[in-house]
Amino acid sequence: MCGIVGIVGQSAVNQTIYDALTVLQHRGQDAAGIVTVDQGSFRLRKANGLVKDVFETKHMQRLQGNAGIGHVRYPTAGSSSASEAQPFYVNSPFGISLAHNGNLINTKELLERLALKRRHINTTSDSEILLNLLADELQHVSGLSLTPDEVFSAIRQVHRQVNGAYATVAMIIGQGLVAFRDPYGIRPLVLGKNETEHGTEYMVASETVALDAVGFKVVRDVEPGEAIYVDLEGNLHSRQCSDEPKRIPCIFEFVYFARPDSTIDKASVYSSRINMGTKLAEKIKAEWEDQDIDVVIPIPETSCDIAVEISNHLGLPYRQGFVKNRYIGRTFIMPGQQERKKSVRRKLNAISAEFKGKNVLLVDDSIVRGTTSEQIIEMAREAGAKKVYFASAAPEIRFPNVYGIDMPSSSELIAYGRDVQEIAKMIGADGMIFQNLGDLVEAVKMENPDIQEFETSVFDGHYVTPGVDQTYLDHLTKLRSDDAKANRNNDLGTNLELHNVCHP
Ligand SMILES: O=P(O)(O)OC[C@H]1O[C@H](OP(=O)(O)OP(=O)(O)O)[C@H](O)[C@@H]1O
Ligand SMILES: NC(=O)CC[C@H](N)C(=O)O
Numbered sequence: 001m002c003g004i005v006g007i008v009g010q011s012a013v014n015q016t017i018y019d020a021l022t023v024l025q026h027r028g029q030d031a032a033g034i035v036t037v038d039q040g041s042f043r044l045r046k047a048n049g050l051v052k053d054v055f056e057t058k059h060m061q062r063l064q065g066n067a068g069i070g071h072v073r074y075p076t077a078g079s080s081s082a083s084e085a086q087p088f089y090v091n092s093p094f095g096i097s098l099a100h101n102g103n104l105i106n107t108k109e110l111l112e113r114l115a116l117k118r119r120h121i122n123t124t125s126d127s128e129i130l131l132n133l134l135a136d137e138l139q140h141v142s143g144l145s146l147t148p149d150e151v152f153s154a155i156r157q158v159h160r161q162v163n164g165a166y167a168t169v170a171m172i173i174g175q176g177l178v179a180f181r182d183p184y185g186i187r188p189l190v191l192g193k194n195e196t197e198h199g200t201e202y203m204v205a206s207e208t209v210a211l212d213a214v215g216f217k218v219v220r221d222v223e224p225g226e227a228i229y230v231d232l233e234g235n236l237h238s239r240q241c242s243d244e245p246k247r248i249p250c251i252f253e254f255v256y257f258a259r260p261d262s263t264i265d266k267a268s269v270y271s272s273r274i275n276m277g278t279k280l281a282e283k284i285k286a287e288w289e290d291q292d293i294d295v296v297i298p299i300p301e302t303s304c305d306i307a308v309e310i311s312n313h314l315g316l317p318y319r320q321g322f323v324k325n326r327y328i329g330r331t332f333i334m335p336g337q338q339e340r341k342k343s344v345r346r347k348l349n350a351i352s353a354e355f356k357g358k359n360v361l362l363v364d365d366s367i368v369r370g371t372t373s374e375q376i377i378e379m380a381r382e383a384g385a386k387k388v389y390f391a392s393a394a395p396e397i398r399f400p401n402v403y404g405i406d407m408p409s410s411s412e413l414i415a416y417g418r419d420v421q422e423i424a425k426m427i428g429a430d431g432m433i434f435q436n437l438g439d440l441v442e443a444v445k446m447e448n449p450d451i452q453e454f455e456t457s458v459f460d461g462h463y464v465t466p467g468v469d470q471t472y473l474d475h476l477t478k479l480r481s482d483d484a485k486a487n488r489n490n491d492l493g494t495n496l497e498l499h500n501v502c503h504p
């Protein structure tokens, strides 16, 4: 997942974008970037690393101007090279800079189309393709300034060509900020505003928490297929640009990705997780009639809210038996399996008193590769647990994700080709329980009954966009499995790639 933000303000936006990116850091830890518009020029700083490390004072001082966009990256396409950090830039027409959360499917076809238009794509990033498609559609405009109609009809054409997930912000020099969400609204995008004595400031971001953190008020979600255009005078325009919009948000945002204090498509992430806890506790009660659990223990951090609810519902004590090292980030979104594996023990440590001689129920939001659960169970046993049960608030993940979560290969998923008993054996649990998909959907739907459908492909293999068939999935495995990535990164050597207008 990635985090995006865009602002048209009434005063300098560099610090606001920086602050917003720090609260979106959980969506991407690999790279960060900010572009601002200063007196008709773009200012850009992007590099691999966390927000706090990428932007030094000297960079912040350069990022002048009252409008800008920002990005935190978790790669799902292309490479981890710093040259693929975002925002990307093209100089024609106008000069456009773009940041993207999601993943495009039909990149091969789009690349061929762009080549015919003599547009050169310099990286392997799908986001650079998206930028060039938008640029190409804006190329048809005749005047020197853009009208909202022209912006919206360009985005309509982009929607017609692209298959995939894309929440996008783009800054067009001398014109304004453009933001759009794919026709299914797979990835989240929210609009906010701030009234100042000089006028209204507008902001779009991946999650509402970014608006809260910088003092903007949430206006509403950007609708699936909708585009927002804020011109540099600060006027807001919006239009539905998809021929067939349909709200099908990614359910994994609610399970894991988003922060609990965010609201997506009017559904609170926190309350959804509480509901997941209630549903899972009901299943535990129904299926484990003679359960002998002494204590419920979460696997920090995302599962904490869920575990509290399970303990309440089962009438069992809740204990924070694992201490989380606050200086280690999220392990699942780390780029390679070796690093993920190493980080679990650096991140979590058991408090023996909570395990010694007890039957414990460990709760996690999800089990993907099994990296966390396997090691955590080992730690619980080393700390003296008698029996270790394991509960997952999401169902078994058996299918690749193609919409912005880096799970490209089913063979890397621990639940692939295994039933619950086999998974329990693999991770060393004495008993194991997964949420039913229907219950997970219900848990989020309770927070907004108007959401008719969710993107649930990792659980059921149903892909909502065209273009995802076995040939595509095989191609993805070849391109992005952990082994493929490791080989590619070994080949990288010294970084000789072209970085567009990045000042070190
Ligand atoms: O089965 P796995 O492949 O290990 O993936 C699942 C685990 O990864 C995530 O935690 P992460 O450490 O990324 O973040 P968190 O601190 O927000 O829980 C998630 O919450 C699970 O604990
Ligand atoms: N997770 C994401 O949203 C990734 C965005 C884009 N596909 C990239 O790899 O940079």
Ligand SMILES: [Mg+2]
Binding pocket: 299, 300, 301, 302, 303, 364, 365, 372
């Ligand atoms: Mg976790």
